[in-house]
Structures are given as C-alpha cells and as structure tokens.
Amino acid sequence: GENVEQHPSTLSVQEGDSAVIKCTYSDSASNYFPWYKQELGKGPQLIIDIRSNVGEKKDQRIAVTLNKTAKHFSLHITETQPEDSAVYFCAARKFDRGSTLGRLYFGRGTQLTVWP
Amino acid sequence: DGGITQSPKYLFRKEGQNVTLSCEQNLNHDAMYWYRQDPGQGLRLIYYSQIVNDFQKGDIAEGYSVSREKKESFPLTVTSAQKNPTAFYLCASSRGFSGANVLTFGAGSRLTVL
Numbered sequence: 001g002e003n004v005e006q007h008p009s010t011l012s013v014q015e016g017d018s019a020v021i022k023c024t025y026s027d028s029a030s031n032y033f034p035w036y037k038q039e040l041g042k043g044p045q046l047i048i049d050i051r052s053n054v055g056e057k058k059d060q061r062i063a064v065t066l067n068k069t070a071k072h073f074s075l076h077i078t079e080t081q082p083e084d085s086a087v088y089f090c091a092a093r094k095f096d097r098g099s100t101l102g103r104l105y106f107g108r109g110t111q112l113t114v115w116p
Numbered sequence: 117d118g119g120i121t122q123s124p125k126y127l128f129r130k131e132g133q134n135v136t137l138s139c140e141q142n143l144n145h146d147a148m149y150w151y152r153q154d155p156g157q158g159l160r161l162i163y164y165s166q167i168v169n170d171f172q173k174g175d176i177a178e179g180y181s182v183s184r185e186k187k188e189s190f191p192l193t194v195t196s197a198q199k200n201p202t203a204f205y206l207c208a209s210s211r212g213f214s215g216a217n218v219l220t221f222g223a224g225s226r227l228t229v230l
Binding site: 001006009032038041042044045046047049063071089093102103104106108109 | 136149156157159160161162164175206208217218219222223224
C-alpha cells in the first residue's frame with residue numbers, strides 16, 4: 001500500500017496569518033496528491049490537488065507544493081479567515097497492482113482553528 | 117443538483133444487530149467507496165466498487181458487507197461481526213477509470229452502538 005503521514009494534527013493560527021500543513025508519502029509510484037477540507041458534520045470536499053509532474057499549484061489563498069525527491073507535499077493557506085477552520089486531509093494516489101482504479105491513501109488529518 | 121445522499125444521518129444500534137447504511141448518487145459515477153472515520157485515524161477504506169456487480173475489499177473490510185446491484189446505489193451493511201462499529205461512515209464516488217480520481221463525498225452517517 002502507501003503510508004501517508006500528516007503533520008501537525010492540530011494547528012491554531014490568528015486570523016490573517018498563514019497556515020502550513022505537511023504530508024509525506026512512502027511510495028514513489030504515487031502520482032496524484034489531493035487535499036480535502038472537512039467542515040463539522042459534513043463530508044470532505046476537494047480544495048486543491050497536484051500531479052507528480054508539477055511542483056506547485058495555486059488557487060487564490062491556497063497553494064500546494066510537491067517535492068518528489070523527498071516525497072513530501074504541503075498545503076499553504078495565506079491570509080487565513082475563521083471560515084478556514086476545519087479538518088484538512090492530504091492523500092496520495094497509487095494504482096494497486098492489476099487495477100485501473102487508483103486508490104487514495106489518506107493522512108490522519110489536521111484540525112485547523114483560525115482565531116478572529 | 118448532482119450529489120451523494122447518505123441515510124440515515126444518525127443511527128443507533130444494539131449490540132448483535134446488523135444495520136444497513138444507504139448511499140445513493142446521481143452523478144453517473146462508475147466507482148463508489150465506503151470509508152470509516154474515527155477521531156485521529158483519518159479515512160480508512162472499507163470497500164470499493166468499480167462497476168455494477170463488482171466490488172473489492174479495502175483495508176478494514178472485516179465485519180462489513182456491500183452490494184452494487186445498481187450504478188447509483190452502494191449500501192453498506194455493518195454486521196454483528198464488526199467488533200467496534202461505532203464510527204462516522206462516509207460514502208464517496210468518482211468517475212473511476214479516467215481523470216484524477218476526484219472523490220465526491222456524502223455528508224456521512226454516524227453509527228452508535230449502545
């Protein structure tokens with residue numbers, strides 16, 4: 001399978017500050033790395049993703065960076081707002097042997113709290 | 117609006133009882149999944165299905181069963197053999213064979229065993 005480690009497990013920041021969540025993966029065959037945001041009582045929603053042939057991707061206040069050599073990727077949120085408070089999950093996609101359906105392996109999640 | 121509907125949202129069960137969680141999608145997605153979410157554990161895959169009448173075990177399939185008789189539906193049964201069934205269960209779907217395998221999740225079902 002694939003082992004995805006995510007840190008930190010909890011993160012508190014002041015409104016307007018930046019937040020960074022880091023993940024590492026074990027299998028160099030993994031080639032797609034999404035980030036999901038889960039608000040209280042809801043299912044996770046995709047917020048940004050990156051493929052292995054790209055080093056960085058931005059979408060307004062959020063960005064993701066990927067270092068294939070070191071096998072780690074990070075989520076960066078700038079100018080944080082209280083509505084950014086949620087649990088964030090990173091994931092890595094790997095194709096199981098003989099399967100055409102890539103499986104996602106998730107990190108354990110980071111509870112981000114943004115204080116006004 | 118297209119999406120995934122899970123029901124019930126909350127469910128209480130006595131020990132020794134089987135319970136079935138419903139998952140319906142109208143996204144015309146081929147693949148469907150069931151995840152279990154426990155505090156501090158992330159999302160763990162129970163079962164997944166690529167097409168109708170086919171499904172595979174995930175990482176924690178013991179004590180669970182599924183069926184995929186229709187493309188839109190992927191119900192999960194939590195059997196009495198599941199030793200610790202109290203958890204939050206998430207159903208998801210994706211286009212499957214192509215693209216970046218983006219998952220769309222339902223809102224979840226919280227099962228509590230009394």
